[in-house]
Amino acid sequence: MPIEQPYPGLGELMEMIGAAGRRVCEIEASEGAAGNISVYMGWPIEPRRTFPKVRSMDLPQLVPELAGGSFLVTGSGRRLREIMDDPAANLAFVTVGDGGRTAQVYTSPRCLFERLTSEFNSHLAVHYDQIVRTQTVFHTIVHAQPLHLTYLSHIARYQDETYLNRHLLRWQPEMIINLPEGIGYIPFRIPGSPQLMADTVDGLRRHRLVLWAKHGVMARSDASAKRAVDRIEYAEAGARYECLNLANQEQAEGLSAEEIRAICQNFGVQQSVY
Numbered sequence: 511m512p513i514e515q516p517y518p519g520l521g522e523l524m525e526m527i528g529a530a531g532r533r534v535c536e537i538e539a540s541e542g543a544a545g546n547i548s549v550y551m552g553w554p555i556e557p558r559r560t561f562p563k564v565r566s567m568d569l570p571q572l573v574p575e576l577a578g579g580s581f582l583v584t585g586s587g588r589r590l591r592e593i594m595d596d597p598a599a600n601l602a603f604v605t606v607g608d609g610g611r612t613a614q615v616y617t618s619p620r621c622l623f624e625r626l627t628s629e630f631n632s633h634l635a636v637h638y639d640q641i642v643r644t645q646t647v648f649h650t651i652v653h654a655q656p657l658h659l660t661y662l663s664h665i666a667r668y669q670d671e672t673y674l675n676r677h678l679l680r681w682q683p684e685m686i687i688n689l690p691e692g693i694g695y696i697p698f699r700i701p702g703s704p705q706l707m708a709d710t711v712d713g714l715r716r717h718r719l720v721l722w723a724k725h726g727v728m729a730r731s732d733a734s735a736k737r738a739v740d741r742i743e744y745a746e747a748g749a750r751y752e753c754l755n756l757a758n759q760e761q762a763e764g765l766s767a768e769e770i771r772a773i774c775q776n777f778g779v780q781q782s783v784y
Protein backbone atom coordinates (compact mmCIF):
# COMPACT_ATOMS: atom_id res chain seq x y z
CA MET A 511 0.00 0.00 0.00
CA PRO A 512 1.55 3.35 -1.01
CA ILE A 513 2.08 5.88 1.76
CA GLU A 514 -0.35 8.73 2.28
CA GLN A 515 -0.22 12.22 3.75
CA PRO A 516 0.82 13.34 6.30
CA TYR A 517 4.17 12.00 5.11
CA PRO A 518 6.79 10.78 7.58
CA GLY A 519 9.36 13.23 8.90
CA LEU A 520 13.14 12.88 8.67
CA GLY A 521 13.51 11.20 12.09
CA GLU A 522 10.88 8.59 11.29
CA LEU A 523 12.45 7.87 7.89
CA MET A 524 15.90 7.39 9.41
CA GLU A 525 14.45 5.07 12.05
CA MET A 526 12.74 3.04 9.31
CA ILE A 527 16.06 2.61 7.50
CA GLY A 528 17.77 1.63 10.76
CA ALA A 529 15.11 -1.00 11.48
CA ALA A 530 15.34 -2.38 7.93
CA GLY A 531 19.13 -2.53 8.20
CA ARG A 532 18.93 -4.38 11.49
CA ARG A 533 16.54 -6.97 10.04
CA VAL A 534 18.83 -7.55 7.04
CA CYS A 535 21.57 -8.32 9.58
CA GLU A 536 19.35 -10.57 11.66
CA ILE A 537 18.76 -12.78 8.63
CA GLU A 538 22.51 -12.84 8.01
CA ALA A 539 22.30 -11.07 4.67
CA SER A 540 24.92 -8.36 5.24
CA GLU A 541 28.27 -9.62 6.46
CA GLY A 542 30.81 -6.85 7.12
CA ALA A 543 29.75 -3.75 5.22
CA ALA A 544 27.73 -5.62 2.57
CA GLY A 545 24.32 -4.32 1.57
CA ASN A 546 22.90 -0.84 1.11
CA ILE A 547 19.60 1.02 1.41
CA SER A 548 18.16 4.12 -0.22
CA VAL A 549 14.82 5.87 0.11
CA TYR A 550 13.28 8.51 -2.17
CA MET A 551 11.01 11.23 -0.80
CA GLY A 552 9.14 13.33 -3.36
CA TRP A 553 8.08 16.05 -0.92
CA PRO A 554 10.17 18.91 0.54
CA ILE A 555 12.23 18.08 3.65
CA GLU A 556 14.66 20.46 5.35
CA PRO A 557 17.74 18.37 6.22
CA ARG A 558 20.16 20.94 7.67
CA ARG A 559 19.46 20.57 11.37
CA THR A 560 20.53 16.93 11.13
CA PHE A 561 22.85 17.16 8.12
CA PRO A 562 24.47 20.64 8.22
CA LYS A 563 27.49 19.91 5.98
CA VAL A 564 26.78 20.30 2.27
CA ARG A 565 28.61 19.67 -1.00
CA SER A 566 27.61 19.25 -4.66
CA MET A 567 27.88 16.09 -6.72
CA ASP A 568 27.21 15.15 -10.34
CA LEU A 569 24.49 12.52 -10.51
CA PRO A 570 25.35 9.28 -12.35
CA GLN A 571 22.42 9.91 -14.72
CA LEU A 572 20.10 12.73 -15.71
CA VAL A 573 16.87 12.65 -13.62
CA PRO A 574 14.98 15.91 -14.47
CA GLU A 575 11.60 14.65 -13.22
CA LEU A 576 13.12 14.13 -9.74
CA ALA A 577 14.28 17.77 -9.32
CA GLY A 578 13.50 18.93 -5.78
CA GLY A 579 13.06 15.36 -4.53
CA SER A 580 15.45 13.84 -2.01
CA PHE A 581 17.08 10.58 -1.04
CA LEU A 582 18.41 9.12 2.18
CA VAL A 583 21.31 6.85 1.17
CA THR A 584 23.70 4.63 3.13
CA GLY A 585 27.36 5.62 3.02
CA SER A 586 30.02 3.50 1.32
CA GLY A 587 31.61 1.01 3.73
CA ARG A 588 29.00 1.51 6.44
CA ARG A 589 27.48 -1.46 8.24
CA LEU A 590 23.70 -1.88 7.99
CA ARG A 591 23.54 -3.15 11.58
CA GLU A 592 25.04 0.12 12.89
CA ILE A 593 22.63 2.55 11.18
CA MET A 594 20.22 2.22 14.13
CA ASP A 595 22.85 3.38 16.62
CA ASP A 596 23.46 6.68 14.80
CA PRO A 597 21.44 7.07 11.58
CA ALA A 598 22.80 10.54 10.77
CA ALA A 599 26.42 9.30 10.90
CA ASN A 600 25.70 6.44 8.49
CA LEU A 601 23.35 8.14 6.00
CA ALA A 602 23.56 11.03 3.54
CA PHE A 603 20.65 13.25 2.54
CA VAL A 604 20.76 13.97 -1.20
CA THR A 605 18.56 16.60 -2.84
CA VAL A 606 18.26 16.57 -6.63
CA GLY A 607 18.99 19.98 -8.15
CA ASP A 608 17.08 21.84 -10.88
CA GLY A 609 17.43 20.03 -14.19
CA GLY A 610 18.29 16.74 -12.45
CA ARG A 611 21.98 16.75 -13.39
CA THR A 612 23.56 17.52 -10.01
CA ALA A 613 22.61 17.10 -6.37
CA GLN A 614 23.39 18.62 -2.99
CA VAL A 615 24.77 16.03 -0.57
CA TYR A 616 24.05 16.86 3.07
CA THR A 617 25.94 15.05 5.82
CA SER A 618 26.27 15.08 9.59
CA PRO A 619 29.33 16.43 11.49
CA ARG A 620 29.62 12.81 12.75
CA CYS A 621 29.55 11.41 9.18
CA LEU A 622 31.49 8.12 8.98
CA PHE A 623 31.97 7.81 5.20
CA GLU A 624 33.51 9.62 2.23
CA ARG A 625 31.17 8.58 -0.59
CA LEU A 626 27.66 7.27 -1.10
CA THR A 627 27.25 3.51 -1.54
CA SER A 628 29.04 2.28 -4.67
CA GLU A 629 25.71 0.83 -5.87
CA PHE A 630 24.08 4.28 -5.91
CA ASN A 631 24.01 4.23 -9.72
CA SER A 632 21.74 1.15 -9.70
CA HIS A 633 19.64 2.55 -6.88
CA LEU A 634 19.13 5.88 -8.67
CA ALA A 635 18.33 4.23 -12.00
CA VAL A 636 15.68 1.95 -10.44
CA HIS A 637 14.16 4.76 -8.37
CA TYR A 638 14.00 6.98 -11.44
CA ASP A 639 12.42 4.31 -13.63
CA GLN A 640 9.79 3.39 -11.05
CA ILE A 641 8.99 6.99 -10.03
CA VAL A 642 8.54 8.16 -13.63
CA ARG A 643 6.39 5.11 -14.45
CA THR A 644 4.21 5.02 -11.34
CA GLN A 645 4.34 8.68 -10.16
CA THR A 646 4.97 7.45 -6.62
CA VAL A 647 6.18 10.06 -4.10
CA PHE A 648 7.96 7.45 -2.01
CA HIS A 649 10.20 4.57 -3.03
CA THR A 650 12.66 2.35 -1.18
CA ILE A 651 15.42 0.01 -2.37
CA VAL A 652 17.40 -2.53 -0.36
CA HIS A 653 20.43 -4.50 -1.54
CA ALA A 654 21.43 -7.48 0.60
CA GLN A 655 23.46 -10.66 0.27
CA PRO A 656 21.37 -13.54 1.65
CA LEU A 657 23.44 -16.70 1.95
CA HIS A 658 21.11 -19.39 0.54
CA LEU A 659 19.74 -17.37 -2.37
CA THR A 660 23.24 -16.35 -3.36
CA TYR A 661 24.52 -19.91 -2.99
CA LEU A 662 21.80 -21.29 -5.27
CA SER A 663 22.67 -18.66 -7.89
CA HIS A 664 26.06 -20.39 -8.21
CA ILE A 665 24.36 -23.63 -9.34
CA ALA A 666 23.69 -23.85 -13.09
CA ARG A 667 20.10 -25.09 -13.02
CA TYR A 668 18.97 -22.27 -10.73
CA GLN A 669 20.32 -19.76 -13.24
CA ASP A 670 17.05 -20.14 -15.14
CA GLU A 671 14.24 -17.86 -13.97
CA THR A 672 11.42 -20.40 -14.37
CA TYR A 673 13.33 -23.22 -12.65
CA LEU A 674 14.47 -20.88 -9.86
CA ASN A 675 10.98 -19.61 -9.08
CA ARG A 676 9.12 -22.89 -9.30
CA HIS A 677 11.61 -24.45 -6.90
CA LEU A 678 11.93 -21.60 -4.39
CA LEU A 679 8.31 -20.45 -4.10
CA ARG A 680 6.94 -23.95 -3.43
CA TRP A 681 7.83 -24.13 0.27
CA GLN A 682 5.24 -21.95 2.01
CA PRO A 683 1.79 -20.65 0.97
CA GLU A 684 2.84 -17.04 1.74
CA MET A 685 5.62 -17.04 -0.81
CA ILE A 686 3.49 -16.73 -3.96
CA ILE A 687 1.27 -14.20 -2.19
CA ASN A 688 4.25 -11.98 -1.37
CA LEU A 689 6.15 -12.56 -4.61
CA PRO A 690 3.38 -13.02 -7.21
CA GLU A 691 5.68 -11.96 -10.07
CA GLY A 692 8.40 -14.26 -8.76
CA ILE A 693 12.08 -13.43 -8.40
CA GLY A 694 13.86 -11.85 -11.36
CA TYR A 695 17.16 -13.50 -12.30
CA ILE A 696 20.13 -11.43 -13.47
CA PRO A 697 23.31 -13.18 -14.68
CA PHE A 698 26.59 -12.24 -13.01
CA ARG A 699 27.57 -8.62 -13.70
CA ILE A 700 30.48 -6.66 -12.24
CA PRO A 701 29.27 -4.84 -9.09
CA GLY A 702 28.55 -1.16 -9.75
CA SER A 703 28.73 -1.65 -13.55
CA PRO A 704 26.41 -0.07 -16.14
CA GLN A 705 25.35 -3.60 -17.22
CA LEU A 706 24.23 -4.46 -13.69
CA MET A 707 22.37 -1.16 -13.51
CA ALA A 708 20.56 -1.66 -16.83
CA ASP A 709 19.61 -5.28 -16.10
CA THR A 710 18.39 -4.35 -12.60
CA VAL A 711 16.15 -1.58 -13.93
CA ASP A 712 14.69 -4.02 -16.45
CA GLY A 713 14.27 -6.84 -13.90
CA LEU A 714 12.61 -4.63 -11.30
CA ARG A 715 10.02 -3.50 -13.86
CA ARG A 716 8.68 -7.06 -13.90
CA HIS A 717 9.52 -8.14 -10.34
CA ARG A 718 9.65 -6.66 -6.85
CA LEU A 719 12.89 -8.50 -6.15
CA VAL A 720 15.80 -9.56 -8.37
CA LEU A 721 18.60 -12.02 -7.70
CA TRP A 722 22.02 -10.85 -8.84
CA ALA A 723 23.82 -14.09 -9.65
CA LYS A 724 26.82 -14.86 -7.43
CA HIS A 725 26.28 -11.63 -5.47
CA GLY A 726 22.92 -11.00 -3.74
CA VAL A 727 19.51 -9.40 -4.24
CA MET A 728 17.88 -6.04 -4.77
CA ALA A 729 14.29 -5.42 -3.62
CA ARG A 730 11.99 -2.42 -4.05
CA SER A 731 8.86 -1.19 -2.28
CA ASP A 732 6.72 1.93 -2.42
CA ALA A 733 5.39 1.19 1.09
CA SER A 734 8.48 0.95 3.32
CA ALA A 735 12.07 -0.26 3.51
CA LYS A 736 10.93 -2.99 5.87
CA ARG A 737 8.47 -4.21 3.22
CA ALA A 738 11.37 -4.53 0.77
CA VAL A 739 13.27 -6.49 3.45
CA ASP A 740 10.21 -8.74 3.98
CA ARG A 741 10.42 -9.72 0.30
CA ILE A 742 14.10 -10.56 0.69
CA GLU A 743 13.24 -12.62 3.75
CA TYR A 744 10.51 -14.63 1.96
CA ALA A 745 12.79 -15.35 -0.97
CA GLU A 746 15.66 -16.30 1.34
CA ALA A 747 13.36 -18.60 3.35
CA GLY A 748 12.46 -20.35 0.08
CA ALA A 749 16.14 -20.71 -0.78
CA ARG A 750 16.86 -22.10 2.68
CA TYR A 751 14.18 -24.77 2.31
CA GLU A 752 15.58 -25.56 -1.11
CA CYS A 753 19.10 -26.01 0.32
CA LEU A 754 17.70 -28.21 3.11
CA ASN A 755 15.99 -30.32 0.50
CA LEU A 756 19.13 -30.61 -1.63
CA ALA A 757 21.00 -31.79 1.46
CA ASN A 758 18.25 -34.33 2.19
CA GLN A 759 18.25 -36.17 -1.16
CA GLU A 760 15.36 -33.98 -2.31
CA GLN A 761 12.87 -36.03 -0.30
CA ALA A 762 10.27 -33.24 -0.11
CA GLU A 763 8.18 -32.03 -3.02
CA GLY A 764 6.88 -28.77 -1.62
CA LEU A 765 3.45 -27.40 -2.54
CA SER A 766 2.32 -28.69 -5.92
CA ALA A 767 1.52 -26.32 -8.79
CA GLU A 768 -2.18 -27.20 -8.33
CA GLU A 769 -2.02 -26.34 -4.61
CA ILE A 770 -0.31 -23.03 -5.34
CA ARG A 771 -2.84 -22.15 -8.03
CA ALA A 772 -5.65 -22.96 -5.56
CA ILE A 773 -4.07 -20.68 -2.92
CA CYS A 774 -3.90 -17.87 -5.48
CA GLN A 775 -7.49 -18.38 -6.53
CA ASN A 776 -8.64 -18.28 -2.91
CA PHE A 777 -6.69 -15.09 -2.09
CA GLY A 778 -7.30 -13.38 -5.45
CA VAL A 779 -3.58 -13.34 -6.30
CA GLN A 780 -2.61 -12.81 -9.95
CA GLN A 781 0.63 -14.72 -10.31
CA SER A 782 2.89 -15.51 -13.23
CA VAL A 783 5.03 -18.37 -11.92
CA TYR A 784 2.89 -21.54 -11.84
Ligand SMILES: [Zn+2]
Pocket residue numbers: 544545653654655701725726
Ligand atom coordinates in the same frame (compact mmCIF):
# COMPACT_ATOMS: atom_id res chain seq x y z
ZN1 LIG B 1 26.72 -6.25 -2.73
